[in-house]
Amino acid sequence: MGSKNANSSFSAVKVTITDECEMFKISNKQLLSLMNSLDTDIRNGLGIGTNPSSVVKCCITYVQDLPNGTEKGNYLALDLGGTNFRVLLIELEKLKQTKYEIFEVPSHIQKGNGTQLFDHIARCLAEFIKKYELDNSTALPLGFTFSFPLRQVGLTRGYLINWTKGFECSGVVGYDVVKLLKQAIKRRQDLKIDVCGILNDTTGTLMSCAWKAPDTKIGLIVGTGCNACYVEKVENAELFDGDQTKSHVVVNCEWGAFGDDGKLEAVRTKYDRAIDEASLNPGQQRFEKMISGMYMGEIVRLAIVDLAKQNKLFRGRLSKKMNTKGAFETKYISKIEKHYTKDNKQTWKILRKMGIKNPSLVDCKNVHYICKCVSTRSAHLVSAGLAVLLNKIDEKSVTIGVDGTVYRCHPYFGSIVKKKTRELTKPDIDFRLMLSTDGSGRGAALIAAVASRD
Secondary structure, eight states, X not given: OHHHHHHHHHXXXXXXXXXXXXXXXXXXXXXXXXXXXXXXXXXXXXXXXXXXGOSSOOEEOOOOOOOOSOOOSEEEEEEESSSEEEEEEEETTTTEEEEEEEEEOOHHHHTSBHHHHHHHHHHHHHHHHHHTTOOOSSOEEEEEEXXXXXXXXXXXXXXXXXXXXXXXXXXXXXXXXHHHHHHHHHHHSSOOEEEEEEEOHHHHHHHHHHTTOTTEEEEEEESSSEEEEEEEEGGGOTTOOSOTTSSEEEEEOOGGGTTTTTXXXXXXXXXXXXXXXXXXXXXXXXXXXXXXXXXXXXXXXHHHHHHXXXXXXXXXXXXXXXXXXXXXXXXXXXXXXXXXXTTOHHHHHHHHHTTOOSOOHHHHHHHHHHHHHHHHHHHHHHHHHHHHHHHXXXXXXXXXXXXXXXXXXXXXHHHHHHHHXXXXXXXXXXXXXXXXXXXXXXXXXXXXXXXXXX
């Protein structure tokens, strides 16, 4: 009798959790509706008259030539896209990094001013060149990956639209970040660097994969943030005022802002709204906040806390750590799903780490289910975005270059994206997902190399 009651209790709790997680599930009908809205926003973002009012800005990158595999030489790459940035020396014959350093952007600089930020970057560049005894007698060519919303007006001119990912540096929004970097380099008087091109991580990912796969037309990042770029016909990119003799140009969608005008409301949850309201940029990047690694862990934590307060998890008991914003890291989702077993040992370990004492097997199963629902939703939203771009490009064979920690580390993210994108894309379009080999670094070097080639 006791066993029967226990099983009944387990079943009741499991059903309740399943019901609570229905909010994370998005039907194909809903995804197709979102696709129609995103497609409209992208087309508006490309238009001269409609771009100012479009939340999806479709920034022109001025990248028109992709690698052809013949690029040679050594190039510097600077990759700034989060709390750390990297400096690399890339040998293009083998497309491999020969030197590599990670530098931190301290929190006081993230929230300081632009002069501090770019002086810090220039100082780190000087340290890199000195450490590896690079010949600085002539200007070293450098590609600059800058993974924040950027309005480009040339290959080496780009104006920051707004900060994301926790940065609040003053004196940078609305300014040409290449010029700010060049000024910082010049202030040191011990550096000779030629900034050959600026790009974001999605463009770098596209470039990196195009070096190996000429049919690469899309670059996707699913990491701390989420964004995509694609190859567009020049005639459709009305804001492009560059070389009109070339047929195509890479467009940086900045699709993280999709839904900032309310078009995501039907699929946003109370947890998405709470995260948005508590963020540094409320009302902005709503699509990204439902997908990326910066937010997925917090979505799961909020769901866990809410369900525990309803007495549906941990017998209503919560720890101080579980009640702490940001404590449940996105990497825990990947670990829980990767190491799923009947006894849920990995989930149990992580919950113990989060201060939950003696979580039951039912608790562990339910936390695993919450993680699965949140990560699957993320993958399905990414799939909808990719299907929009594939359908718009409308070529029979397309390689999609992909990078980012969520895509790399989650055990099933790629397969879920592939399956759902196939469901949402025109049947005569063949596509493949190709994991980029350090698009942010090697892609930046390739930008510099292609610019030098021309």
